Amino acid sequence: MKNAEKKRVLREMLFARRFEERCYEAYVERNIGGFLHLYPGEEACAFGVLEAAQPGHDYVITSYRDHVHAIKSGSDPRRVMAELFAKETGVSKGRGGSMHIFDVANRFMGGYALVGGPFPLAAGIAKGIQMQGGDEICICFLGDAANNQGTFHESLNMAALWNLPVLYVCENNLYGIGTRIDRSTAVIDQYKRVSGYNIPSAQEDGQDFDLVYKAASKAVKHVRSGKGPYFLELMTYRYRGHSMSDSNAYRAKKEERMWSGRDPLIILRDRLIEAGELTKEEFKDMDTEILDEIEDEVIRFATDSPEPPVSEVEQFVLAENDPWVRGGVK
Amino acid sequence: MAEIMYWEAIRRAHDEEMANDPMVIAMGEDIGVVGGTYKATTGLYDKYGEDRVIDTPISENGYTGLGIGASFLGVRPIIEIMSVNFAWLAMDQIFNTAAKVRYMSGGQLEAPVVIRSPGGTAHQLGSQHSARMEKVFMGIAGLRVVTPSNPRQAYGLLKSAVRCNDPVFINEHELMYNMKGAVPDAEYFHPLEGSEVARQGRDVTLFGYNISVHWCLQAAEQLSKDHGIEAEVIDLYTLSPLDREGIRNSVSKTHRAVIVEEAEPAVGVGAEVMAIINEECFFELDAAPLRVSALNIPIPYNHALEKAALPNAGDVVEAVRKMFGV
Known part of the structure; x- marks a missing residue:
């Protein structure tokens, strides 16, 4: 990837960071309700993988920490924020919320709130791709703690058995809510756990965009070429608690400082500065521009949008006027 | 109007719907090579092949979720859960995904899966093979629940369920697969709503x-x-x-x-x-x-x-x- 391209990625990653930080504020301001799970610290994972894939063409599915994956898949950030603000203009029409961002037009197949739930759904999407005969792949992003669900093993087994075009990306941020991985999981290296299913796998530094991009390029190529599933583990860290209701008291300050010293944005920024592609001033201007954009466009759009009409509360439960309900009678 | 058995009626519905639409698939434990514990998919493996008549591992939540995910892309899976007792293991995907995805996506996604399973109590199968779970399924918004009492309904309900865009749970009965009854010779779609x-x-x-x-x-x-x-x-x-x-x-x-x-x-x-x-x-x-x-x-x-x-x-x-x- 050329440096000019990386500069574009850096801007997108910075936008994602500022977007999530603004979500935090909006939550405190009570414009966002429910549970809110934020992504700062982990940006190189979604960006490195999706830069190596074809968002909008490939299918993406993930957990409840889903805003950034949707935006990188092509969702309009204004409509993602409107969803968080519970507005009719939101990607899921205000019915989903933070944990259920859906944007099927961009093949973002949703955020799901049951830990490990998307594993089999991703295999199923891959089965659909296989039946249609296209060259798309399905990319499933989940955290390390999801790997202790039965769906992890069941889905890896079926994906390997039926040679399904699915790339499982494990964003290993070392914690399942407040429980550190070594206290919940017998095998710490997640990429080793898939060897029991004959699935090729790799572990990579999830803070370095270049490394993620390189590892993901190899993974995507493998899956797209019809060789079946692949598992990519990315070592990363979330700066905030699991969700807004998490006091985040269980992590040592020393550990947090170590990881903030490995910030994915700073690593990429400094590399581009060193290469002469970017100056510190440019980066600062970029940041100001993004903050303005988020305030003037994203937040304004979400604020000004209408809420869904209460009269439509029963819409979307079942298909409307499905003739087969009446035995095929129109 | 021929008199056929309940299992034959279910098999006929599978066969016709699979012939009609290449996106219709059947999945479940022992449904392929063996033809199904209650014979409901007999012969379909040879006719439609292993990619469409899929013998699954014993992973109820996993293969049910896989069927649901495939349905997002227009695949129309008929999922057989060998005994309704095993459906407890698939509840996460049935309730949390299939029944809710249309709503929580604001109408963007739907899960047109059919899940068939013998409910009811047979003879001396003991506590863990005798559950009657219809009450559990019928309490879930976003899921249709039908239960055929004869071969005509078993045939026509499955036909309509495959084509309907909602997830449909079909509660069959272990003691009824060999029941005989008249089924129309012509193609027949039973309404999914009514009595x-x-x-x-x-x-x-x-x-x-x-x-x-x-x-x-x-x-x-x-x-x-x-x-x-x-x-x-x-x-x-x-x-x-x-x-x-x-x-x-x-x-x-x-x-x-x-x-x-x-x-x-x-x-x-x-x-x-x-x-x-x-x-x-x-x-x-x-x-x-x-x-x-x-x-x-x-x-x-x-x-x-x-x-x-x-x-x-x-x-x-x-x-x-x-x-x-x-």
Whole structure:
């Protein structure tokens, strides 16, 4: 990837960071309700993988920490924020919320709130791709703690058995809510756990965009070429608690400082500065521009949008006027 | 109109729908090479191949979720869960994904999967193979629940369920796969919503579904013979949404109701139908409705205990006699 391209990625990653930080504020301001799970610290994972894939063409599915994956898949950030603000203009029409961002037009197949739930759904999407005969792949992003669900093993087994075009990306941020991985999981290296299913796998530094991009390029190529599933583990860290209701008291300050010293944005920024592609001033201007954009466009759009009409509360439960309900009678 | 068995009717529906649409697939444990524990997919593996008639690993939540994910892309899976007892393991994907995805995506995604499973209690299969789970499924918004009482319904309901864009759970019965009945020779789609009058009557309505329709019909004959009581039997082949109009019409005619369910009474079909009667036609009633249900216990292995746990036609007769004081 050329440096000019990386500069574009850096801007997108910075936008994602500022977007999530603004979500935090909006939550405190009570414009966002429910549970809110934020992504700062982990940006190189979604960006490195999706830069190596074809968002909008490939299918993406993930957990409840889903805003950034949707935006990188092509969702309009204004409509993602409107969803968080519970507005009719939101990607899921205000019915989903933070944990259920859906944007099927961009093949973002949703955020799901049951830990490990998307594993089999991703295999199923891959089965659909296989039946249609296209060259798309399905990319499933989940955290390390999801790997202790039965769906992890069941889905890896079926994906390997039926040679399904699915790339499982494990964003290993070392914690399942407040429980550190070594206290919940017998095998710490997640990429080793898939060897029991004959699935090729790799572990990579999830803070370095270049490394993620390189590892993901190899993974995507493998899956797209019809060789079946692949598992990519990315070592990363979330700066905030699991969700807004998490006091985040269980992590040592020393550990947090170590990881903030490995910030994915700073690593990429400094590399581009060193290469002469970017100056510190440019980066600062970029940041100001993004903050303005988020305030003037994203937040304004979400604020000004209408809420869904209460009269439509029963819409979307079942298909409307499905003739087969009446035995095929129109 | 040919007389065929319940399993043959299900097999015919599979075959026709798979021939009609290459995106229709069948999945489940032992449904391919073996042809299904109850033969419902016999011969389809050879006809449509292993990519469309899929022998799954014993991973109920996993393969059900896989079917649901495939349905997002237009695949129309017919998922067989070998015994409804195993469906507990797939509840996460059925309830949390299939039933809710249309709503929580604001109408962008739908999960047109069919999940078929034999419910009911067979003979001496013990506590963990004798669950009746229809009450669990019918309490979930976003999921349709139907339950065929004869081969015609088994055929026509599956045909409609495959084409419907909602997830549909079909509650079959282990003891009914070898039941014979007339099925139209021409292609037939049974409505997914409604109820049928299985026997006309004027004195009392017996509500049944699936196997209990047959207990109701037997009881009705005996009541007619012994007491001159003419019972109407309503076949509630749709458990979700229940047919409020059909319930109201029959009770408004007979003014008495007995609901017969194979399951335990708590939070069940009987309770729900009674609530609908209260809401729809309370002042039409000449007597308090009764329900005939199983005992609220895990199903025992011993034959005599098992028999004591479950309702039968005699219990239905007793309930009606009690209601009429005869």
